[in-house]
Amino acid sequence: MPTYRPGPVSLILAVLVALFLLLPLLAVIPVSLTPSRMLAMPSGELSLRHYRSLYEDPRWIDAILLSIRIGVVSSAISTVLALCFSLGVWMFQPRFTAALVGFVLLPMVVPPVVSAITLYFLLTSISGASSFFGYDTWLGVAMAHSVMTVPFATVLILVSLSQLDRRIDLAARGLGASVWERATRIIMPNIKFGIVTAALLSFVLSWEEIGVTLFITSVNAITLPRLMWMGLRDNIDPAIAALSVILIIITVLVLAVRSVVTRRAAP
Amino acid sequence: MRGTLSDRTGAALLMAPLLLFLILAYAWPFLGVVKWSFTLPTPGLGQYGALATDPLVQSVFVRTLRIALIVTLVSVTAAYAITVVWVRGSPAQRVLAEFCILVPFWISVLTRAFGWVALLSNRGLINTWLQSVGFISEPLTLVRNEFGVIVGMTHFLIPFAVFPLASAMRSLDERVLLAARGLGSSRMRTFWTVFVPMTRSGIIGSAIIVFVFSLGFFVTPAILGGGRSVMIAELIYLRIFQSPDWGLGAAISVVLVLFVGALMALLFRYVKPKQLV
Numbered sequence: 001m002p003t004y005r006p007g008p009v010s011l012i013l014a015v016l017v018a019l020f021l022l023l024p025l026l027a028v029i030p031v032s033l034t035p036s037r038m039l040a041m042p043s044g045e046l047s048l049r050h051y052r053s054l055y056e057d058p059r060w061i062d063a064i065l066l067s068i069r070i071g072v073v074s075s076a077i078s079t080v081l082a083l084c085f086s087l088g089v090w091m092f093q094p095r096f097t098a099a100l101v102g103f104v105l106l107p108m109v110v111p112p113v114v115s116a117i118t119l120y121f122l123l124t125s126i127s128g129a130s131s132f133f134g135y136d137t138w139l140g141v142a143m144a145h146s147v148m149t150v151p152f153a154t155v156l157i158l159v160s161l162s163q164l165d166r167r168i169d170l171a172a173r174g175l176g177a178s179v180w181e182r183a184t185r186i187i188m189p190n191i192k193f194g195i196v197t198a199a200l201l202s203f204v205l206s207w208e209e210i211g212v213t214l215f216i217t218s219v220n221a222i223t224l225p226r227l228m229w230m231g232l233r234d235n236i237d238p239a240i241a242a243l244s245v246i247l248i249i250i251t252v253l254v255l256a257v258r259s260v261v262t263r264r265a266a267p
Numbered sequence: 268m269r270g271t272l273s274d275r276t277g278a279a280l281l282m283a284p285l286l287l288f289l290i291l292a293y294a295w296p297f298l299g300v301v302k303w304s305f306t307l308p309t310p311g312l313g314q315y316g317a318l319a320t321d322p323l324v325q326s327v328f329v330r331t332l333r334i335a336l337i338v339t340l341v342s343v344t345a346a347y348a349i350t351v352v353w354v355r356g357s358p359a360q361r362v363l364a365e366f367c368i369l370v371p372f373w374i375s376v377l378t379r380a381f382g383w384v385a386l387l388s389n390r391g392l393i394n395t396w397l398q399s400v401g402f403i404s405e406p407l408t409l410v411r412n413e414f415g416v417i418v419g420m421t422h423f424l425i426p427f428a429v430f431p432l433a434s435a436m437r438s439l440d441e442r443v444l445l446a447a448r449g450l451g452s453s454r455m456r457t458f459w460t461v462f463v464p465m466t467r468s469g470i471i472g473s474a475i476i477v478f479v480f481s482l483g484f485f486v487t488p489a490i491l492g493g494g495r496s497v498m499i500a501e502l503i504y505l506r507i508f509q510s511p512d513w514g515l516g517a518a519i520s521v522v523l524v525l526f527v528g529a530l531m532a533l534l535f536r537y538v539k540p541k542q543l544v
Contacts, residue, residue, distance in 0.1 A: 121297075
């Protein structure tokens, strides 16, 4: 059967767009190798000093560890909350489901800057009562990140539930399984891929979150994006280029592995 | 004991934690922000009055709308070009297009903005190259202005524009295209009179998503605009942290939410949510 393929004009335009998309990602490579202390193209010699500063400078190490800690905690919170909620939606199909799901998705739809000022209000209000949980604390950031990532986790889990055959749950129910048994032994094993994806996505979103983090941290809870932001705003630190190159390489590797895995799973 | 848990309690127990969490950590503080907009610094509608009269605020609103419109137009067009190849290309072309769409999509907004700084700044790649070739003697100002903001935002938003378009292009019936070609219509004519009209819902969905995103964009304009082309989101940030005027920041946020809400309502009148992913 013949197929409708894009013609030469489409291909040329697509190549131009592809170059535009990749160009800034490639541009950081030469900058990361400059021997200069400021943002500049290397002229002549190359240097790895900015890569070295990433693991020698305690500020970068601290920020990376903090971002991992916040990412793990907020991803755990949002995955558990999203999982329970989605199970409730799927198993019981309560009334007003559409409205409730719509409410849960709000932090994803509302402009991030509005969520940021909202969470700023929340955390500064809490700060009065508690010094380790509120504005500019890592727990406060983890909670704020959970708010921002929980809609994405919910969408992913609801999507994988929607592909599940209801009859296996009906069978379990007919055979006398309790709600707990149905949830943990019938449904969850069948959507484990969706749950893992939700947890990973929540972690990644928290790891790179900057819009909200800027509003709710100042000097104590410096996450990695927060530190990059500070380096970008003042005078540009080429260590950011080195870090960017590493992050880009990780992203490319993860995507490559993922595409190999999914291709094997669905031949 | 089995079967004692009624459906209603089961649903309530499972769904309550997340709903409570979002009510306490999101809905309640949002109402607090709304309250700020009516009470700070003095109770009343003063902040909303200031929004309507303050020339600075108005120039920021106009600039935001202008940038958002340009970015929407450019991103959707560019996304369309690469989506055609991603959806209808040969297998090898599809893999390449997917790579070019997904890699930037998964890379953080900061890294991508930084990439543009590395390209466009005075000592960046483009200026260094143009000067070494002798094309220009003074570096071009490509960043810390509206041009830089538009380039960076377009780059960020193209992948988001791709997904609704791809969904529309996948669902259209290929036989119609082949019929048009078989009846003697040229490639160009088939594209403009058959293919594009059939992906209309994708174009509308993609345009509204990009436009809504651009309205509340913070990071890219703040970095590539360098404080010279402030957009709404950055104005809110400045009002909260630099010239503490929480009431005005809150009032701008409320207006932004209402505006975006109206646009989303419009979106769902034209496009079903399922067509967006």
